[in-house]
Amino acid sequence: MKFKKRYILLILYLLFLLMPIYWLMNMSFKTNEEILGQFSLFPETFVWDNYITIFTDASWYSGYINSLIYVVLNTIISLSVALPAAYAFSRYEFLGGNHLFFWLLSNRMAPPAVFLLPFLNFYSSIGIFDTHLAVALAHTLFNVPLSVWILEGFMSGIPKEIDESASIDGYSFPKFFVKLFLPLIAPGIGVTAFFCFMFSWVELLLARTLTTVNAKPISAVMTRTVSAAGMDWGLLAAAGVLTIVPGILVIWFVRNYIAKGFSLGRV
Amino acid sequence: MATIRLGQIRHAYGSGRTTEEVLFGIDQVFEGGQAYALLGPSGCGKTTLLNILSGLLRPTAGVVTIDDKDVTLLPPEQRNIAQVFQFPIVYENMSVYNNLAFPLRARKYSHAAMKQAIDRIAEVLDLTDLLSYKAGKLSAQYKQIVSLGRGLVRADVNAILLDEALTAVDPYEKWLFRRKLKQIHKQYPHVMIYVTHDQSEALTFADKVIVMNEGLVLQTDAPELLFEKPATKFVGYFIGSPGMNFLPVRREGVKLSLMNNHLCSLPAKISKVGGQAQAASRIDLKHIKNWELGIRPEYITLDLKPNKTTRNALRSANFKVKVMNVTQLGSTNIVKVIFAGHELLIKVTEATRLAETVYIGFPPDKICIYGDGVLIA
Amino acid sequence: MNKTKNQKAWLLVLPVFALVAFSAIIPLMTVVNYSVQDIFGIDDRVFVGKEWYQEILRDEVLHGAFKRQLIFSALVLLIEIPLGIAVALSLPRRGFGSSLAITLVAIPLLVPWNVVGTVWQVFARTDIGLGGSLLLSFGIDYNYTSNPFDAWITVLIMDIWHWTSLVVLLCFARLQSIPNVYYQAARIDGASLWSIFRFIQLPKMKEVLLLAVLLRFIDSFLIYTEPFVLTGGGPGNATTFLSQYLTQLAVGQFDLGPAAAFSIIYFLIILLFSWLFFTALTSQQEEKLEKTREN
Numbered sequence: 001m002k003f004k005k006r007y008i009l010l011i012l013y014l015l016f017l018l019m020p021i022y023w024l025m026n027m028s029f030k031t032n033e034e035i036l037g038q039f040s041l042f043p044e045t046f047v048w049d050n051y052i053t054i055f056t057d058a059s060w061y062s063g064y065i066n067s068l069i070y071v072v073l074n075t076i077i078s079l080s081v082a083l084p085a086a087y088a089f090s091r092y093e094f095l096g097g098n099h100l101f102f103w104l105l106s107n108r109m110a111p112p113a114v115f116l117l118p119f120l121n122f123y124s125s126i127g128i129f130d131t132h133l134a135v136a137l138a139h140t141l142f143n144v145p146l147s148v149w150i151l152e153g154f155m156s157g158i159p160k161e162i163d164e165s166a167s168i169d170g171y172s173f174p175k176f177f178v179k180l181f182l183p184l185i186a187p188g189i190g191v192t193a194f195f196c197f198m199f200s201w202v203e204l205l206l207a208r209t210l211t212t213v214n215a216k217p218i219s220a221v222m223t224r225t226v227s228a229a230g231m232d233w234g235l236l237a238a239a240g241v242l243t244i245v246p247g248i249l250v251i252w253f254v255r256n257y258i259a260k261g262f263s264l265g266r267v
Numbered sequence: 268m269a270t271i272r273l274g275q276i277r278h279a280y281g282s283g284r285t286t287e288e289v290l291f292g293i294d295q296v297f298e299g300g301q302a303y304a305l306l307g308p309s310g311c312g313k314t315t316l317l318n319i320l321s322g323l324l325r326p327t328a329g330v331v332t333i334d335d336k337d338v339t340l341l342p343p344e345q346r347n348i349a350q351v352f353q354f355p356i357v358y359e360n361m362s363v364y365n366n367l368a369f370p371l372r373a374r375k376y377s378h379a380a381m382k383q384a385i386d387r388i389a390e391v392l393d394l395t396d397l398l399s400y401k402a403g404k405l406s407a408q409y410k411q412i413v414s415l416g417r418g419l420v421r422a423d424v425n426a427i428l429l430d431e432a433l434t435a436v437d438p439y440e441k442w443l444f445r446r447k448l449k450q451i452h453k454q455y456p457h458v459m460i461y462v463t464h465d466q467s468e469a470l471t472f473a474d475k476v477i478v479m480n481e482g483l484v485l486q487t488d489a490p491e492l493l494f495e496k497p498a499t500k501f502v503g504y505f506i507g508s509p510g511m512n513f514l515p516v517r518r519e520g521v522k523l524s525l526m527n528n529h530l531c532s533l534p535a536k537i538s539k540v541g542g543q544a545q546a547a548s549r550i551d552l553k554h555i556k557n558w559e560l561g562i563r564p565e566y567i568t569l570d571l572k573p574n575k576t577t578r579n580a581l582r583s584a585n586f587k588v589k590v591m592n593v594t595q596l597g598s599t600n601i602v603k604v605i606f607a608g609h610e611l612l613i614k615v616t617e618a619t620r621l622a623e624t625v626y627i628g629f630p631p632d633k634i635c636i637y638g639d640g641v642l643i644a
Numbered sequence: 645m646n647k648t649k650n651q652k653a654w655l656l657v658l659p660v661f662a663l664v665a666f667s668a669i670i671p672l673m674t675v676v677n678y679s680v681q682d683i684f685g686i687d688d689r690v691f692v693g694k695e696w697y698q699e700i701l702r703d704e705v706l707h708g709a710f711k712r713q714l715i716f717s718a719l720v721l722l723i724e725i726p727l728g729i730a731v732a733l734s735l736p737r738r739g740f741g742s743s744l745a746i747t748l749v750a751i752p753l754l755v756p757w758n759v760v761g762t763v764w765q766v767f768a769r770t771d772i773g774l775g776g777s778l779l780l781s782f783g784i785d786y787n788y789t790s791n792p793f794d795a796w797i798t799v800l801i802m803d804i805w806h807w808t809s810l811v812v813l814l815c816f817a818r819l820q821s822i823p824n825v826y827y828q829a830a831r832i833d834g835a836s837l838w839s840i841f842r843f844i845q846l847p848k849m850k851e852v853l854l855l856a857v858l859l860r861f862i863d864s865f866l867i868y869t870e871p872f873v874l875t876g877g878g879p880g881n882a883t884t885f886l887s888q889y890l891t892q893l894a895v896g897q898f899d900l901g902p903a904a905a906f907s908i909i910y911f912l913i914i915l916l917f918s919w920l921f922f923t924a925l926t927s928q929q930e931e932k933l934e935k936t937r938e939n
Contacts, residue, residue, distance in 0.1 A: 006733065006734040007734060007736075009730055009731060009734045010731060010734040010735060010736075010745065013727075013731050013749075013808075014745070014748055014749070016805065017748065017749065017751060017752055017805065017809070018748065018751075019767070019774060019775070020763045020764060020767040020774075020775070020805065021751060021752075021763065022774075023763075023766060023767050023773065023774045023775075024762075024763050024766060024767075026774075027766055027772075035772055036771075036772060039772075039777060041774075077663075080659075081659040081660050081663050082660065084656040084657070084659065085656055085657045085659065085660040087656055088653035088654075088655075088656035088657050089653075089657075091653070092652075092653035102918075102919070102922055104660070104664070105858065105862075105918070106915055106918070107664060107667075107668045108859075108862055109862050109866075109911060109914040109915055109918060110668065110672065110907070110911050111866055111886070111887055111890060111907050111910050111911065111914075112866065112868070112887075115671045115672075115675070116894065116895065117674075117678075117894065117900065118670070118671035118672075118674035118675055119671055121674065122670055122671060122674070137663075137666065137667055138667060140663050140667055141664075141667045141668055144660055144663060144664065146859075148660065149855065153851075191817075198753055198754055201754065201756065202753070202754065202755065202756045202757050202760075203756075203757065204756060204757050204758045204869045205868060205869060218756070219756045219757075219758045219759065222758060222759070222762070223758075233766065233772065236762060236766075237762075237766065239759075240755075240759040240762050240763060243755065243756050243759050244751065244754060244755050244759070246754075247750075247751065247753070247754020247755065248747065248751060248754065250754065251746070251747050251750040251751075251754065252743075252747055255743045255746045255747055256743070258746055258813060258816065258817045258820075259738070259742050259743060259746060259820060260820060260821075261816075261817050261818065261819065261820025261821030261822075262817045262818070262820075262821055318828075321832060322831075323828050323831060323832070342831065343831045343832050343834075344831065344832075344833075344834035348832070349832060350828070350829070350832045352825045352828065352829060353825075354823065354825055356825060356826055356829040358843040358844065358847075359847050360843070360847045361843060369833050369835070369839075369843075370832075370833040370834055373833055373834035373835055373836070373839070374834055403847075414829070417829075417833060418832075
């Protein structure tokens with residue numbers, strides 16, 4: 001087995017990425033006394049207590065469930081509006097279509113901090129405050145433009161003749177789109193879903209502001225670890241580790257799509 | 268004038284359990300100044316063979332030599348071979364000029380020599396007006412001309428390999444293009460190898476045609492010989508449209524006959540037979556099980572009445588057959604008849620008169636004899 | 645691809661616009677509204693015109709934060725884009741190694757942003773953190789909670805840790821989709837590794853790099869959660885970036901008017917820079933040429 005020089009950079013980079021994660025995991029299996037008391041690369045007394053607390057306390061695990069619900073909801077909404085739009089971009093030339101993408105992306109450029117109060121007012125007034133839907137809708141702000149772009153790239157790779165021959169064969173547009181076209185861009189949908197999941201799962205500011213109790217996300221629950229007795233480092237670390245797990249599962253599912261490669265469409 | 272030799276080239280992709288063998292021992296000589304067409308169905312190993320020639324692939328076994336120098340292990344840049352791919356490859360954000368200059372810069376040409384070479388090739392390929400354009404902005408067809416130019420710009424190349432390079436080019440341009448290629452080839456007598464699956468292209472373009480199938484070279488010959496004397500049944504089928512007709516014949520001792528008509532006599536031992544596949548062996552007739560006659564649809568004679576003037580039934584139209592159907596192909600018709608339980612295709616001119624039953628004959632000088640699929644006589 | 649001119653395509657884009665109107669334009673209008681009024685209560689507001697804008701443009705703290713923000717975003721782009729490209733080039737192309745490397749590389753992207761802050765908090769602390777104590781044991785005087793420079797560097801390194809992988813994944817996916825024949829042609833031409841990068845890989849990565857630059861610029865310019873958790877903007881104002889200052893104004897001090905004026909300016913600045921990047925990277929795409937033979 002020959003060792004390639006280029007792997008040196010990769011190994012250093014991975015080391016850089018994984019050291020902090022390792023440290024978080026390490027801490028999550030320690031007691032608070034050990035964390036604060038001595039410095040150790042491995043837990044001296046290996047404990048599951050931090051994890052047990054999270055899995056048995058409803059206020060903890062419901063945070064994970066809430067987060068997952070709005071993330072999935074957001075992914076579904078983003079994909080279902082982005083798919084037809086991306087199709088339009090990839091197939092038709094229409095007024096304003098050329099720079100539309102940029103203007104869509106400009107949604108992402110608004111400071112979320114600014115949107116907090118308007119969102120709060122607006123969502124309260126239409127009665128969806130503190131629901132999963134509220135967060136899911138707020139997150140479409142940045143996920144829809146990105147989804148449109150990624151999907152458009154994949155769709156541009158599908159020859160237009162397929163659309164034409166389908167319509168000659170008597171497929172109606174909706175039937176063609178769902179039965180023939182979507183399976184062709186399955187990798188694109190996978191990659192897009194990954195990005196939607198990613199950006200929705202990691203966002204805190206909007207998710208925290210738009211919820212109080214019923215849809216409170218895990219990232220907001222985590223602030224509870226600060227108490228009068230000081231930081232509960234072990235619990236915080238365990239909660240942190242658990243937030244990484246769903247992400248790893250998602251990336252494992254789409255890794256092949258990324259490895260196969262894709263080219264994002266026009267600019 | 269470089270001579271390239273392949274000695275017992277074998278190649279397999281993958282390793283371990285997933286090995287897939289694609290070349291099974293190829294011996295071939297390519298002489299400078301000759302244009303070769305490499306012809307065969309897709310998946311027969313043409314592209315693999317080309318990549319081994321250019322050095323993109325290292326063969327699993329065998330030797331490649333250029334002018335008797337072993338280059339098997341040399342990377343492509345040290346072999347001085349140009350290759351043009353099916354899919355147009357240009358350096359998109361460079362001008363056409365810089366694209367043409369690219370292989371020369373990598374070889375440290377002087378500025379003057381570079382300019383001269385580029386001007387020459389640009390003129391031949393009619394690219395002079397486009398030299399300052401960005402290559403990425405050209406149409407697919409012009410991109411392919413530029414990639415061809417990148418291959419041809421080095422006047423000293425040993426060989427130029429074209430891997431179905433004209434697929435993206437429209438038919439009229441294709442014709443101009445082939446003419447340009449020939450013109451360049453006359454000036455610079457390198458080896459030119461032209462991979463295609465279009466046989467009319469191969470037959471009109473090449474000095475010699477190499478027919479491959481399933482990882483073996485079946486025959487290397489001039490186009491006419493390939494047509495007249497296909498080395499194997501496969502070549503017979505593959506070349507020509509429609510392919511050669513085959514009929515089983517009977518052997519008694521050294522005599523072969525078709526429907527009790529004497530065909531020919533064979534020597535007890537056959538040495539030279541066409542094509543590479545059997546070149547080395549001497550074949551003992553006794554070991555051959557299936558004897559067949561091969562005849563091109565163009566050479567079968569067809570008449571409305573029996574011809575009694577000659578004795579030899581084979582020579583003249585003397586077998587009575589039933590016409591099954593007729594396919595019209597512009598100036599020619601393809602007639603399908605049943606002869607002794609076998610389908611035969613006959614190519615006749617449009618003007619030929621037909622009836623429900625016709626009389627056909629096989630001119631002996633146009634007949635090929637195959638033993639177990641290989642040309643014997 | 646030849647596109648059909650068809651204004652009906654707007655129908656397909658309509659849902660996106662409805663959603664954008666719902667989640668962006670209505671809130672944005674509210675913000676514009678705030679920015680020109682002085683709000684005392686729900687029904688008690690006065691139109692003040694450009695007053696808040698003038699006030700915010702004179703704000704010294706804001707100037708400091710803006711300068712920090714610009715330097716931060718510039719450094720983020722200068723480091724993460726080249727590093728991301730380099731790592732993407734060094735990833736294994738196929739097999740299990742490729743899958744594993746992709747998964748590991750993607751991990752930081754999938755960590756909630758506040759957890760990113762937490763991860764670095766526990767990693768960089770000098771008492772309980774691996775990174776911090778390592779630096780101390782090498783004899784480097786490091787403390788991100790008290791030394792402004794250390795805090796700054798820590799936030800930068802945290803961002804590199806967090807986001808370089810986005811560049812890596814985008815570039816890697818694009819590199820994987822370059823047909824092998826490009827590399828074959830380059831080898832035939834005798835191209836060096838550098839030429840292959842410069843003339844094949846880099847041009848092909850243009851689109852993904854534009855996306856990467858835009859996303860990284862926008863997100864780094866809006867950075868809030870991670871430094872908030874890690875340093876809380878301190879020590880002093882050393883790591884107070886624009887978003888943080890804005891949040892202080894809007895939520896902390898409830899100065900809605902100035903905060904709204906601030907966010908409009910903020911938004912316009914990002915829009916301006918993004919537009920500059922966008923046009924710079926797409927400008928050469930404008931003219932199209934198809935030479936046709938005249939006969």
